[in-house]
Amino acid sequence: MLQWSRIFTKTCMTKLQQAEALLPQLSEQEAISLFRRFFSRHKDKGRRIVRTSGVCGGRARLEGTRMPVWSLVYHRFLGFTDWEILYNFPTMTPGDLKNAWRYYEANKAEIDQDIRENNEDEQTA
Numbered sequence: 712m713l714q715w716s717r718i719f720t721k722t723c724m725t726k727l728q729q730a731e732a733l734l735p736q737l738s739e740q741e742a743i744s745l746f747r748r749f750f751s752r753h754k755d756k757g758r759r760i761v762r763t764s765g766v767c768g769g770r771a772r773l774e775g776t777r778m779p780v781w782s783l784v785y786h787r788f789l790g791f792t793d794w795e796i797l798y799n800f801p802t803m804t805p806g807d808l809k810n811a812w813r814y815y816e817a818n819k820a821e822i823d824q825d826i827r828e829n830n831e832d833e834q835t836a
Contacts, residue, residue, distance in 0.1 A: 742794070743794065746794060746797075756806050757773075757804055757805070757806025757807040757808070757809055757810040758773045758774040758775055758776070758804075758806075758807050758810065759773075759774045759810065760772070760773065760774070760780060760810055760811065760814040761773075761774045767779045770825050771814060771818070771821070771822070771825075773803070773807050773810070773811065776802070778800065778803070779825065780811045780814050780815060780822055780825075781822050781825035781826045781829060782829075783796065783808065783811045784811070784812075784815050784822050784826065785826050785829075787812075788826075793805065793808050796808060
């Protein structure tokens with residue numbers, strides 16, 4: 712019976728599905744170690760931060776996405792860890808986050824203003 716279960720699992724589940732099924736069984740430290748090991752294999756420089764008129768209100772965002780830097784920073788203010796942000800936005804990479812954090816450090820007033828404006832928009836809606 713166990714043999715059939717292994718064959719069934721291997722043929723019906725992709726490797727990604729198998730990995731996702733194992734993640735909840737890992738301790739937080741094991742998960743962090745796994746992700747560090749995985750991402751150290753990839754030389755991820757991340758996407759550039761760009762501004763484009765008509766996209767995300769012209770606010771700073773990750774190139775090729777509609778993910779504004781202020782939104783990532785706000786998630787961090789709310790207490791999300793980098794791992795949680797990456798988990799919730801699967802197309803994002805650690806390099807993307809690193810670039811967003813660097814941009815924020817260099818442009819705090821701009822991003823803080825974007826966050827305030829977004830919160831005001833939500834309160835008036």
